[in-house]
Amino acid sequence: MPTPDLDLSQLSRDHVLRALHQMDQEGPRMPLSTVYDLVYQGRRYAPRAVAQLAWRLALNQPEAPWPLPAGTPTNRVLEKLDFTVATKRPTLENSPLLDGDVAAQEHMQELYTGATQKPAPRKGRPASRNEATAEPEPGALATPEPTEALPADVQEPALAYQLPAPQPYNQATALAELFISADKLTTTQAALRRRRNLILQGPPGTGKTFLARRLAWLELGATDAARVEVVQFHPSFSYEDFVQGFRPDGAGSFRLQDGILVNFCHRAAQDPERPHILLIDELNRGNVARIFGELxxxxxxxKRGPAHAIRLPYAPVGSPPFFVPENLYLIGTMNLADRSLAPLDYALRRRFAFVGLEPEFGEPLQAFLAAQQVPAPVITRLVAHLTALNQVIADDPDLGPDFCIGHSYFCQPPATPSAAPEWLQLILEQEIAPLLDDYWLDQPAKAAQQKKKLLASSAG
Structure with missing residues (x-):
């Protein structure tokens, strides 16, 4: 229990945050407590060690002792400052997880990037007929014999549908369905034409993928699906998938195959007078430097065109060098809110122009909802309270503008005007409120406060 002259009011949440930041900067963390952990941003700390350092910062006395014992007395002080103290999780002695989640993330990154060792040959595997009879010339590198045609049942099936016929597409059409100004659309188009590589970045739900496709159509002048290729990066995506590599076929063996990029570049090179657009969704969810390789x-x-062609590392001897044609444009989208994603390195950044997108709750969205017969009072409540919530998120030092709520949550209006209040209530309860719980995972009181304000607003 605190002594009669002890004034714990001197200890604030800011002092605890400073203590956590200092403990992270000083390297290996103090040993975790035997019973409880303070949980903050996915990391765990010894509550009494945190309180000790925070108390010294509050008093500005480097040797001041923490006056409370470990356990419930210390935990209560930290919980009153809106921190979460949980029962210690079971951890193996000397486990790298004792240093926080960083070691676990590095281990997962190794799993994502794939094995680097060459797989050992299968024991007892008889040599194939091609292997037994092949006699490469002296000094020449052996190249794999052409494989027989794959059985029909393992071939990619023929399209059961036809691509939609291209329709003319211009800036007026784009502005009618986008929530950005004409000036921003014009400058974004200029950036794409100048660099030929563009990344749209911003919080989730700000229409990055939607805008990327419209930018492609604007560059083509039509909704021509045959000249647009879409791919989404993810942790398992590799150089072999994107550029070139040995991949399994239906015959149970491996053969050299071109990836999505090389195939699309070949298509673009055969039609040099017209632009072709490659869209990469969630670009920073993959290991971008490894996936891009020579790009x-x-x-x-x-550096476009045959004059700058280079030989790909997997390409057989004598094959032509590879180049990116001048009529190929690349548009990527990048989510800034997910802290588990690695930032792009500066060498890659120099190849792109970047355009930031923000939540748009202004006149274009309001006009769109009004055209869908959403009642004016519902629109007013939605805009007012989402704008206020985004301001709270942007001002939070642990979040910031990259975590704001995007307008895409509200781009599928209710079926009827009478269902609009319930439509708004369901979106806030089922989609926005759980997001706030995640944002303020370590501040449940703040999350509850913001949810209460938000849900009360939807009721009018």
Missing amino acids: LLLLEAD
């Missing part, structure tokens, strides 16, 4: 050079606007 670090070839993507530059002044």
Whole structure:
């Protein structure tokens, strides 16, 4: 229990945050407590060690002792400052997880990037007929014999549908369905034409993928699906998938195959008078430097065409060098809110122009909802309270503008005007409120306060 002259009011939440930040900067963390952990941003700390350091910062006395014992007395002080103290999780002695989640993330990154060792040959595997009879010339590198045609049942099936016929598409059409100004759309188009590589970045739900496709159509002048290729990066996506590599076929063996990029570049090179657009959704969810490989050079606007072609590492001897044609444009989208994603390195950044997108709750969205017969009072409540909530998120030092709520949550209006109040209530309860719980995971009182304000607003 505190002594009679002890004034714990001197200890604030800011002092605890400073203590946590200092403990992270000083390297290996203090040993975790035997019973309880203070949980903050996915990391765990010894509550009494945190309180000790925070107390010294509050008093500005480097040797001041923490006056409360470990356990419930210390935990209560930290919980009153809106921190979460949980029962210690079971951890193996000397486990790298004792240093926080960083070690676990590094281990997962190794799993994502794939094995680097060459797989050992299968024991007892008889040599195939091609292997037994092949006699490469002296000094020449052996190349795999052409494989027989794959059985029909393992071939990619023929399309059961037809691509929609291209329709003319211009800036007026784009502005009618986008929530950005004409000036921003014009400058974004200019950036794409100048660098030929563009990344749209911003919080989730700000229409990055929607805008990327419209930018592609604007560059093509039509909704021509045959000249647009879409791919989404993810942790398992690799150089072999995107550029070139050995991949399994239906015959149970491996053969050299071109990836999505090389195939699309070949298509673009055969139609040099018209632009072709490659859309990469969630670009930073993959290991971008590893996936791109030689694109670090070839993507530059002044390194396009046959004059700058280079040989791909997997390409057989004698095959032609690879180049990115001048009529290929790349548009990527990048989510800034997910802290588990690695930032792009600066060498890659130099190849792209970047355009930031923000939540748009202004006149274009309001006009769109009004055209869908959403009642004016519902629109007013939605805009007012989402704008206020985004201001709270942007001002939070642990979040910031990258975590704001996007307008895409509200782009599928209710079926009837009478269902609009319930439509808004359901979106706030089932989609926005759980997001706030995640944002303020370590501040449940603040999350509850913001949810209460938000849900009360939807009721009018």
